[in-house]
Amino acid sequence: MSSKANLYSVTQLRTIADENLSEVFGSLGYEESFTFTDFKLGLGLITVALSGGLFLIEKKISFNDSYYPTIGILVLYFITSGILWVFTQSSKYKDIKFIGTNDANEKITCLTSTTKYDPIYNIELQFGEERKKTSIEFMKMFDDFSNFHPDNLTEVLKKEIEKVAKKDQ
Amino acid sequence: MNLRKQITQFLAFAYIFTGAYMTWRALGIIANTHSPIVVVLTGSMEPAFQRGDVLFLWNRHKINNVGDVVVYETSTKDIPIVHRVLREHHNPNKQYVLTKGDNNLVDDLSLYGRKKNYLTQDDIIGTVYGYVPKVGYITILLTENQYFRFGIFGLMALSSLFQSE
């Protein structure tokens, strides 16, 4: 497991756990779907392209001549940033950390969050309409040398997934 | 997979710059000037404005009054000049303006360049309406003092190294 976390920073612990979700779900038979991620990256790249374009226009054309094109680009930029903000920061979307499908083409969405001071990793799993909430202490995922161990997390997730699977049968 | 992570990091970094730049340009459009905020570089308006003071500009009005402090560009100087309007003559189509620095003995006639007796609206970048002292000194240090510049860049580089850990 790649990076080491500061054991006193909940945010950092969560980030590292989030980074390992893909691998954990992989071991449970889910393949990550990148559509949502790529959509966000695309929007991000558009904002960069727009500001790059505006910068070039500023260098080449005088302020008065580029007045209306500048307004156009600015409007596009702020609309794109707004949409991007909704999908990355708004409460509905900001916790989405993993979207994947299993062999039976069943979709799973995993949301994770932490509160400021409790060292607890809150997990919400969405199977279509159905939602399952669970949590795991960070102590169970990190050893004293801040190395990440996925086994306990895998176990917790597996239990929840199996619960849903049983119900379906 | 790794490419996505790199792009994400790049975007997070880029957003600091694009956000600041686009906000700056939006301010410019609102105030109708290419530099909505300027830093004073000379002492010709002392004691009102000193080197390093930050001025907020507005350029949506047609007429500048006598007593307004305007920022203008001329062919004879590289840097924009911040001076006060001493006289103005206008009709609905055009305004002629003569400026002078509070701290200067004579008006700006000699600064305007050959055969030019007045400034017109095209020369003026904006009128000063707001003032914050001293904070612009950072940009003066950045552009004029290479030790400060290297020091800041060094610190930024170091901090980005620490942050990636």
Add this chain to the structure above:
Amino acid sequence: MFNLVSRAQAVSNHVLTCSMILGALVAISSLIQLYSNNVWGLNNSIENIKANASLKNSFQYGSKNGKPKENSIIKFDLETDLSSLFNWNTKQVFVYLTAEYPGKSEESYNKVTYWDKIITNKEDAKIKLSNQRAKYSVWDVEDSFRSRIANLTLEWNVQPHIGPLIYGKTVTKTPFTFAEVKTKKTTNNQ
């Protein structure tokens, strides 16, 4: 990140926010003070205006292409008290004596400055001048002032330590007529 860099960042952010709020408070409070002192209703007395005119041929006096330009200069008495413009956010008061007069057409308008002064403390804000000579030799966009009537007003600009620049003028307007250039004939007769 629980290290020195992030702490420094948090502290500097906090300092920045606090100083911005403080700056805004200072600016607003000084504006309120100016309003409550009714500084837009200050009075002045301008008397004993003596206008004079002469022809100048130098570029510094507005002459263009070797054409002589009529320059106007005045002498005046002035009395006013601007001390209520000074409060804790006043860095300087720029006070200037302007003359406004009509142009060739109905819609055109001219305003020129004859005299100005930088005042940096309250003690100097009581102004009493007698037979003061104008600081500037004034010319028009036209070649001559054509003996038009101009109105003299004393205007002021408060330059704050932080915040918006504030402008105003004293309420009294004092008219005077631009002097004509004495022709060579009369000069010879003298």
